[in-house]
Amino acid sequence: MQGKICLITGANSGVGKATALGLARMGATVVMVCRSQAKGEETQKEVQAQSGTGNVHLLLADLSSQQSIRELVAQFQQQFSQLHVLINNAGMLPLGRRETVDGLEMTFAVNYLAPFLLTNLLLDTLKASAPARIINVSSDAHEAGYINMDDLQAKNGFSFMKVYGQSKLALVLFTYELARRLEGTGITVNALHPGFVTTNLGQNDIGPFLRAIARVVFLFGISPEKGASTSLYLASSSDVANVTGKYFEKSQSHPSAPISYDEALQHRLWEESIKLTHVS
Structure with missing residues (x-):
């Protein structure tokens, strides 16, 4: 990965942090x-120390804000002229319905619309850097997901697992649609399930009792390092240099949910996402 510039969202903890460290150890510019800022700087120093390289950079962004995402892209493009690997890793699981500053349901906005907007804003940079790779960290929760095009913002009855599954299914649908649109550009697009990873996902909105239960449940999860292995494989392996439009688990291609292959739904979601993010 020497000479490769890799951007990773949600890199201050969990799978994102492990992915950043893995890429830094491979010699990438991360x-x-x-x-x-405080957590980001702490993690940056940690990754630099453990990888033995100072080539680890930090950019700040609130992915629930579309303005913040646009500012992130502007800052990145001021500092870097190329991007070889984009890893849309950040995700969240709020237990109650919340809206972003843009008036969008939080889970859908952060887990899906943020990657959609960030990726589209960086496409010109990725094309100019080809061969390049886009990696979307989804979840097997997408298999229980359902896209309600008439209620993407979950205003009519909120279930945290329903909206989480919807956001992760949307990410897989986006992966396949984007892969088809980018054929011939030298950019590959793939999605993955990292596994059941021990993280703090979903624990910020709960009380001490439920948090204690969650920690017991997560004892059965795999480490963030193991969870990052498929992201690192898709980012670096020559075996998948020309593989695009696939869903991976444990570094192997797997079928995703049948609904995710619905090209009409992929296209409808894309068109609606354009409106919600105001991408030209």
Whole structure:
């Protein structure tokens, strides 16, 4: 990965942090995107120390804000002229319905619309850097997901697992649609399930009792390092240099949910996403 510039969202903890460290150890130039400056700087120093390289950079962004995402892209393009690997890793699982500053349901906005907007804004840079790779970190929760085009913002009855599954299914639908649109550009687009990873996902909105239960449940999860292995494989392996439009688990291609292959739904979601993110 020497000479490769890699941007990773949600890089201050969990799978994102492990992915950043893995790429830094491979010799890549790593750009970590974090929301908190304090946590971001702490993780940046940690990754630099453990990888033995100073080639680890930090950019701040609140992915629930489309203005913040646009500012992130502007900052990145001021500092870097190329981008070889984009890893849309950040995700969240709010237990109650919340809206972003843009008036969008939080889970859908962060887990899906943020990658959609960020990727589209960086496409010209990726094309100019080809061969390049886009990696979308989804979840097997997408298999229970359902896209309600008439209620993408979950205003009519909120279930945290329903909206989480919808956001992760949307990410797979987006992966396949984008892969088809980018054929012949030298850019590959793939999605993945990292596994059941021990993280803090979903624990910020719950009380001490439920948090204790969650920690017991997560004892059965795999480590963030193991969870990052498929992201690292898709980012670096020559075996998948020309593989695009696939869904991976444990570094192997797997079928995703049958609904994710619905090209009409992929296209409808894309068109609606254009409107919601105001991408020209």
